[in-house]
Amino acid sequence: MTQAAALAIGVQRAESPGLWTLAWRRFCRDRVGLVSFLIVVFFFGLMAASGVHLIAADWSKEVGVNYAPPTFIGPEVADGGPSAPGSHGGERTGEANPFDPLAGVLAEIRAASGAASVAEAQAPTLVFGGDRWGRDVLQKTIKGTETSMFVGLVAAVLAAFLATVFGALAGYYGGWIDDFFNWFYSVFTSIPYLLLILAIAAVLNQKGTLTVILILGLTGWTGIFRLVRAEYLKHKVREYIQAADAIGASHPRRMFVHILPNVSHVILVQLSLHVVLFIKSEVVLSFLGFGVGVDTVSWGSMLNEAQSELILGYWWQLAAATLAMALLVTGFSLFTDALRDALDPKLK
């Protein structure tokens, strides 16, 4: 604040640059931050495009042979592994059943439909390989990106929202309200994080993206809460709040219209940090089998599949999911660092 004011005096123009403009200028000077920002934007683009079915809409189609290798390796040499002794290959043919109440109907249907359908041709190789059903790993990774990022973002927003409301109430009012939230906070933080997540997952006992978001959001607010509360404690005694009191602003107005904008940079940085944390947590949850449902793919579920594939030499699904995750998590973390530097004027 003081620095911004000093700058304003120095410049000639009538309007002085605000907190956000200054932050943006500082951010632009950080090369690493800028590159990581572009990576994050790229991933956001990927998520959006996949979300509206522009790309990877057909990820669940079985376009290749099982475990189709990546194109740059070339098709697999025909050692498809052992077959069972005395197994007759191909699908069941079926024999007449004298007791079948549907025999007549089925005979009619078969007579009408004629020749058996032709199986769709399946590619021997795919750009970045195929999974066990011959689904394109590249498309799966994009779809997985969508799920994992969506879960990370929404869960982080949920956690930040809860933390802000709780932190604001606790920090602003103090007294028994503060005590209550602190007690609540202590209960949550006394349990090891992963254990808490798994416990809640076991209690909810329901699968799906929404469940994962709820689990992460409801357990992840504690860190942000602590910081927001501290900010509110600091700000509520400042002159501008006393001034707001003097002109008759209500408590909620002072909390959310006056103080909130002044602490929002803290929340923003924490929000981005938690996106990374939650993306990783989602991966862990799905890897352990508590994550997304069977009709959804996420990086965690891909890694889960990869653990049994790796020993058979099918490394591409592991590589794809790991690469995408490493890129986004690193990019996002560096971006968050840069953001914090940019938003904290005291650092420079």
Place this chain on the structure above:
Amino acid sequence: MLSALALPAGSRAADPAKTLRVTFQVAETGFDPTRTSDYYSGMVIEAIYDRLLTYDYLARPSKLVPLAAESLPQITDNGKTYTFRIKKGIYFTPDPAFKGKKRELTAEDYAYSIKRFFDPRNRSPYAFLFEGKIVGLDDLGARARKTGRFDYEAKVAGLEVPDRYTLRIHLKEIDYGLSHILAFDLSGAVAREVIEFYGEDTNAHPVGSGPYRLKQYTRSSKIVLEANPGYRGKIWDFQPGDDALDKEIAAQMEGKRLPAIGNVEISIMEETQSRWLAFEKGETDLEYQLWDVAPTFMTADGKLRPAFLKRGIKLNRTVDPEITYTYFNMQEKIGDQPNPVGGYSLERIALRRAIAMAYKTGDRIRVLRKGQAVRAEHPIPPGVAGYDPNYVNSIPYDPRTANALLDRFGYKKGADGYRRMPDGKPLVIRFSSTERDRPYDELMQRSLDSIAIRMEIHKDRFPELLKLERRCRIMMRNAAWIADYADGDNFMQLLYGPNTQQSNNACYQSPEFDKLYEKSRTLPDGPERNKLYWAMARRMEADTAWIMNDSRVRNMLMQPRVIGYKRHPALHQEWMYLDLDSSAGK
């Protein structure tokens, strides 16, 4: 150890320096024969307790031989009365429950052990073995359910103990399965003192008279058995058949005193990868639970890869006497909810049939089983009496016809592209599985997608699923059944109406099937019974209670030092017939 030294010279006991190391992929539940039902606990139970009968190790098809009995039973009264003479001088292993006295195994112990299946306090999942068979026993069980206390002193007309070493069983009807049941793990004899001494903790304190006894036990982690020093022993004297393996085994094992191996160490390892790495590094001796990684050690023609051959590792391939199947809950309602796949109207049969026709069994075997399974056509698997190698299932894989069938019966597609019930209500299949079954969930999802039926997954822990299943609360699930004894009856009873809430997990009720089944029980193994089995299998297919899946191949890998192994189709493990020869493969 002291008692081992006290053994008379010439009867060399098991070598305490030899330890056979094996793994279980699933944790055991306990070692009380009436209180468990899982395969792995059964393996340990088989090693600890003595049954009246067992199987010849080498003879195929499997042949019953006496174990604690002096000979095969005397069957009189047109097959309704079985008389067993029990060997004298068999003793239970010492235990605090016996208060320092030597305790001999008697006929009374067998009568007591059978009665325990009917004690409501044991909640035995395997009561069906004896239910409806022995004169007077069911009434006693019914009385106990009413009063809450089972009267072990009460006279049971069907379980006669005329003297210390004679057991006479009277059956209500002719039943050719009884001998097999009495050769099965869970028919081993327990001592009443031990059961009463340990109360609710009998699962952790098995005391038997068999070749091994429990030495060390850490629940769900490690089970160590040691050779029973007081065991009467058995000399390896089996008749080899024609095949080369038999001859090789006979040459190596002839005349040895069994059990030859002093300790069996069982580790619970749930991850396939861990089991594989343990075997590969030589930390385990026997390993077959490696379906997922089969291509790493086997070539396309089912041989060991050269690297392992060079190390002297041995492979024994057999098809397990098991079937896996996907069952439908056949009841009209699940709890108070309507059950879309239940009921016997044409429209419901058509729905089940369509799902069965769309199920990708081929993919299941090729992709998920890595080719290590054979298609199951008949409810009775290979190696079990009643198996018909020429039988072909009447339900083909044909999603196109399945779709046409659903169209014909009015399962129309809604705006979302998924089919609805003929009355316009939504159609959702609830498929139950455990956390580890995601690949099988995907397979079901892909199969149902091909006929535009919506599916939802219900996840729970395995024991919870079994509990729900016993109450007919599961709509659809993949199940597996491995032979308790090598008779087709053990499989056909899975579909018998009165076994609902026990082993009949589809809760299938068909008067025609039940009639055929009851008749089949009164016939010995043979073409006449097989004809009934054929009709029963066709009845089941007509109603489509199950989708037949596969029988897994047991690729038993052995370290070079393990000798004497031949897979037995009815025994659950072969530990007491093996030896370790440290000079082999060095």
